[in-house]
Amino acid sequence: MPSLYSLEEMQRQREALAIDWQRPTWHFLPPSCWMNDPNGLLQWGDQYHLFYQHYPFKAVHRDMHWGHAVSEDLIHWRDLPVPLAPVPGSYDESGVFTGCAVDNDGVPTVIYTATSGPGSQVQVQALATGSGEDLVRWERHPANPVLTEAPAISGQQRDFRDPFVWREEDGWYMVLGCRIEGNGGMIPLYRSPDLVDWEYLGPMITGDVDRHGRMWECPNFFPLGDKWVLYFSSIHDDRENTVYWMAGDFDGRRFHPETDGVLDYAYYYAPLCIEDSQGRRLMWGWLREGRSISEQVRADWSGVQAIPRVLSLDSQQRLVMEPVAEMAGIRGAHTQLGAQDVDGEHALDCGSLALELRASFAPQGQVGVKLAQAPDGSYGAAIHWDAATQELTVTRQDESLFNDSEPCTAPHELAAGETLDLLVLLDGSVLEVIANGRTSITSRIYPPDANCTGLALTGAGARLNALDVWQMQPTWP
Numbered sequence: 001m002p003s004l005y006s007l008e009e010m011q012r013q014r015e016a017l018a019i020d021w022q023r024p025t026w027h028f029l030p031p032s033c034w035m036n037d038p039n040g041l042l043q044w045g046d047q048y049h050l051f052y053q054h055y056p057f058k059a060v061h062r063d064m065h066w067g068h069a070v071s072e073d074l075i076h077w078r079d080l081p082v083p084l085a086p087v088p089g090s091y092d093e094s095g096v097f098t099g100c101a102v103d104n105d106g107v108p109t110v111i112y113t114a115t116s117g118p119g120s121q122v123q124v125q126a127l128a129t130g131s132g133e134d135l136v137r138w139e140r141h142p143a144n145p146v147l148t149e150a151p152a153i154s155g156q157q158r159d160f161r162d163p164f165v166w167r168e169e170d171g172w173y174m175v176l177g178c179r180i181e182g183n184g185g186m187i188p189l190y191r192s193p194d195l196v197d198w199e200y201l202g203p204m205i206t207g208d209v210d211r212h213g214r215m216w217e218c219p220n221f222f223p224l225g226d227k228w229v230l231y232f233s234s235i236h237d238d239r240e241n242t243v244y245w246m247a248g249d250f251d252g253r254r255f256h257p258e259t260d261g262v263l264d265y266a267y268y269y270a271p272l273c274i275e276d277s278q279g280r281r282l283m284w285g286w287l288r289e290g291r292s293i294s295e296q297v298r299a300d301w302s303g304v305q306a307i308p309r310v311l312s313l314d315s316q317q318r319l320v321m322e323p324v325a326e327m328a329g330i331r332g333a334h335t336q337l338g339a340q341d342v343d344g345e346h347a348l349d350c351g352s353l354a355l356e357l358r359a360s361f362a363p364q365g366q367v368g369v370k371l372a373q374a375p376d377g378s379y380g381a382a383i384h385w386d387a388a389t390q391e392l393t394v395t396r397q398d399e400s401l402f403n404d405s406e407p408c409t410a411p412h413e414l415a416a417g418e419t420l421d422l423l424v425l426l427d428g429s430v431l432e433v434i435a436n437g438r439t440s441i442t443s444r445i446y447p448p449d450a451n452c453t454g455l456a457l458t459g460a461g462a463r464l465n466a467l468d469v470w471q472m473q474p475t476w477p
């Protein structure tokens, strides 16, 4: 196995890759090579720690390690050494998979899935504890692995992963990603006095394969307002993998959802959340790549984390997401437009590949925002909402690069009197679109050169109430 990179080498890699305009400048991404799920989020002292699924030697998903970075403001991050790497011949020889972190009475502790065997087919749960300045030293627990058998009703051991742990008065609780063989997803519930001995309490919820997919990965379960929320990342056989949320009541053993929805309609996957000291429920999510594996290897980087989102439930018990307010700290030049009709195309001279755009429109006509436009019109992405269909669509023009070339369309119905409120975050190849806080289409675009910065409003019978655009300042070298 190659030796792990030093912090100096990570910095050098970041600088070398900075010439790539498709590479985000103000979202978190690894120094180079591969990243997928956020892992082990932890607020420790006045720092937020982000761990992530990482292969540090090539931009491919292989022998998973954890990566580690730290931040004071959730926006500027500093790389730290790889905290956990697979140990040959051990229970995590094939990969240190996804997990979470808790404060175990002053001991920072991560609970993760350790995998062994070909194809990571043996999945068990393990603990490690952190120490040192910036929590850079991680030691595996002597009792590892602490949970080895998937529940009998699951009928399989291969898909038993991604522990999510929280504390109640009567002990630690844990949910895991799992499925029932020949059926759909299943979330087993466990309890422990010490994170080491786990008692199985039964399936907290089981899924319907046609509706919510074959396997549920990365479940998160937490109180929000006066309800409980579950979200999970679902593997489908017949369509793209999707993150779903559900909100309802928890009786201590079983979860009874009352409302549910799609958390994101495009590239956002495997989110993980924590509650921070301000009482905010903060969610990170991995933005997959839309380009081919060979393109990812050629670029030498893969995977981005979305800007952390604060979660809440609205009056109709729907999940609402708002990127953290700390993002305002890197806003640069600001452009504003007041109320006006939009018919045809209205070019704005504040375009760039690093911007935040907030726009409010009357709920009428056809509303559009074009961005990342090439000067000669040969490239661009567009966001579109149509009052007649009540649908939100993101289209991209560079389909040759994509695994999925279809425009992405999501139902987005407005209630009587509600305005269309669009939030758009553009950062190189990242396009986060959230409408009215509740409809999220997080897409990837790959502008062919750095001049694809054109920005325009488009409309047919549309009326803008207000628009703000900020240039976002880079957080990386």
Ligand code: FRU
Pocket: 036, 037, 053, 064, 097, 098, 113, 161, 162, 177, 217, 218, 233, 269, 270
């Ligand atoms: C989700 C996932 C997890 C697993 C990890 C492996 O993207 O498949 O279920 O723990 O990635 O990298």
